[in-house]
Amino acid sequence: MDTTASRPIALGRLYFAAQALAGAAWWVFVFAAPFVRTATLGDLDPALVAMLDVPLFVVASALAVLPGRAGRIAALVATAWTLLVTSALAVYATVTGLAGWGVVAMFAATTCSVLALFLLWLGRVPTNWLLVGPFAFRRARPRRTPIAHVVATTAQIVVFWGLFLVVFPLVIWVLEKRWGLAAPVPAWVTLVGAAVVLAASALGLASAAAITVKGDGTPLPSAMPNRLVIAGPYRWVRNPMALAGIAQGVGVGLILQSWLVVVYALAGSLVWNYAIRPHEEADLEASFGDDYRRYRDEVRCWIPGRRRHTAKAPLARM
Known part of the structure; x- marks a missing residue:
């Protein structure tokens, strides 16, 4: 068996084994x-919940380590049950104000279970499924006027900042x-958050302006620039808009004094770094070849700094 291909499956099994042990320890x-029971189950009868959760979560997770179809079916059962429990517990906690920590724990378990299930069934996490609609990579129409790109x-x-920096954080808060x-x-944490949001927003606006003016496009993946941009913040870091977005989210969390919003922002950074960025960089390399490869070698991904040397060839997008 190809050891490289089998690693994701082994990792998925390892996760479900760890989940089974963690679930058993939690029970x-x-x-x-009593404080664990109250924090995670509220006033729910633990014996009644255990009658369903132990076989469908703990035992099914343990059986997911089995090879072949039996293990995959057990993982599917455990993941489906985890999704159901997370949804039901979230409704219960919202109605009663109890079991909040149980929702957080089950949400984490649901996320990890879904990822591990993909590894068992597909041998990979299908991050390309995220690249649909406005997130699908397409070049902007080059015949559009600069004003049209500015308006877009x-x-x-307005839309993305409104959703990801206002609506979603407020719901979480x-x-x-x-x-x-x-x-x-x-x-004083609120003041620090406001300063972070202002600085990050300035970085985001400067990055968007560079893409729009220099790149003949927009920041949206479905209308990407037609030229590789190394102007403005892109001279110092390859992903200034992502960096700005993460910092904005953290700043909003500080303003709201919400640790969950900060976690939401940091989780978004993981999704972008491991799920979106590889596809974006592959698209950039396919579109701009040596120009992008040289730029990638010269400029860091996350940490701003001086470029190792100045590229002289014309560049077109980042």
Whole structure:
């Protein structure tokens, strides 16, 4: 068997084995420690919940380590049950204000279970499934006027910043309070958050302007620039817009004094770095060849700094 191809499957099995052990340990603590039971199950009857959860979560996760179809079916059962429990527990916690920590734990378990299930069934995580609609890579129409690109970029900023930096964080903040997960923090944290948001927004706007003016396109993947951009912030770091977005999200979390919003922003950075960025960089290399490869070698991905040397060839997008 190809060891390289078998590694994702082994990793998926390893996760489900760890999940089975963690689930069993959690149930021990539920019955042995009242504060764990209250924090994760609220007023739900632990014995009644255990009758379903132990076989469908703990045992099914343990059986997922089996080779072949039996293991994959067990992983599917465990993942489906985890999704169901997470959804039901979130509704329960929102209605009653109890079991907030249980929702957080089950949400993490659901995310990891889904990823591990993909590894068992497909041998990979199909990150390309994210590249649909406005996130599918396409070049902007070069015949559009610069004004049209500016208008499109402005609309994108309003929509995406409104959703990812206002609507979603506010929903998370409200749920965090409702679930009893809010933690007191000093008042100055809000001021730090505001400063971070302002600085990150300036970086994001400067990056968007460079793409629109120099790249003959927009920041949106479905209307990507037609030229490789190394102007503005792109001279110092390859992904200034992603860096700005992550910092903005963290700043919003600090303003709201919400640790869950900060986690949301950091989780988004992981999704972008491991799910989106590889596809984007492959697209850039296919489109701009040596120009992009030279740029990639000269400029760091995340940490701003001086370029190793100045490229003289015309460049077209980043």
